[in-house]
Amino acid sequence: MASPIPPGPSSVRVRAPAKLNLALRVGPPRKDGFHPLATVYHAISLFDEVQATLAEPGVFEVTTTGEGAELVPDGDDHLALRAARLLAERYAADEPVGVELAVRKSIPVAGGLAGGSADAAAALLACAVVWDLDVSPEALRELGAELGSDVPFALLGGTAIGSGRGESVVPAMARGTFHWVVAFAQHGLSTPAVYRRFDEIGDPPAPADFEVPDEMLNALLAADPARLGATLTNDLQPAAIDLQPQLARTLEAGLEYGALGALVSGSGPTVAFLVGSETAAVDLGVALSADGVCRTVRRATGPAPGARIIG
Ligand code: C5P
DSSP, X not given: OOOOOOOOOSEEEEEEEEEEEXXXXXXXXXXXXXXXXXXXXXXXXXXXXXXXXXXXXXXXXXXXXXXXXXXXXXXXXXXXXXXXXXXXXXXXXXXXOOEEEEEEEOSOTTSSSOHHHHHHHHHHHHHHXXXXXXXXXXXXXXXXXXXXXXXXXXXXXXXXXXXXXXXXXXXXXXXXXXXXXXXXXXXXXXXXXXXXXXXXXXXXXXXXXXXOOHHHHHHHXXXXXXXXXXXXXXXXHHHHHHHSTHHHHHHHHHHHTTOSEEEEOTTSSOEEEEESSHHHXXXXXXXXXXXXXXXXXXXXXXXXXXXXXXO
């Protein structure tokens, strides 16, 4: 007699990574208000975790703990919950579902590291598994794009070239492991506010066509941190510094202490420093902490995998 099919897990844990934009080229705003981007995404080993537990049909709840949890919007504005609802609407319409999400944050909120996108990506994957849905990775990425420009990359991970408003991602060839020191700022920055400032500054005008630098792609292929450090670039950096002038000092301090390259991550205000080894990362972390130019320092490596089941 055939044995019955075992039920799926009633609870799944997924983690998803923070991202850096190693290059972020930004064009003038489109008709829909979004800015066209050419970017090199790079996932680093700083992860948020989402546990999805089956609940009664129609129940959609979320709790958040950890780094900056008090700053995460409640209820239906929570990106992880929106992700769960969107997935249910599109892929579980015939059979009502419910879920309780527990989000454990290590990625700072409003930090330019796509922490909210990581939560949405992790929630999409975790819910797809606990609800036992038949959704391909491509379909999950398409849903992710509806939730936020960085969500498809949080699902994919690694190093990737992003275009459109950031939602179109293709893996980039990269070799080796890069060592990063990431400096969290005292206060967050709102992404729309940074883009608005970028438009206001408008000097030089945002170019209509642009691409990621070839030297950066070659440095990634060659696993060469010194060359990669020299090519880090972010068009939003002047706007972020304009809104938080102390970031200029943070960047300068890391370079003085020997970083191979430094940049504001995405819309900021987190600053990422590239170094040549784990030892160099420890040394730079200690120096930056002692200098007091930021709230907290973390070490991370990249590339890291995208959203993955961990239990
Ligand atoms: O897509 P996401 O929800 O992350 O975008 C947040 C905000 O950042 C948008 O509402 C928009 O103001 C700004 N943005 C932009 N151009 C992009 C990505 C984001 O103007 N390519």
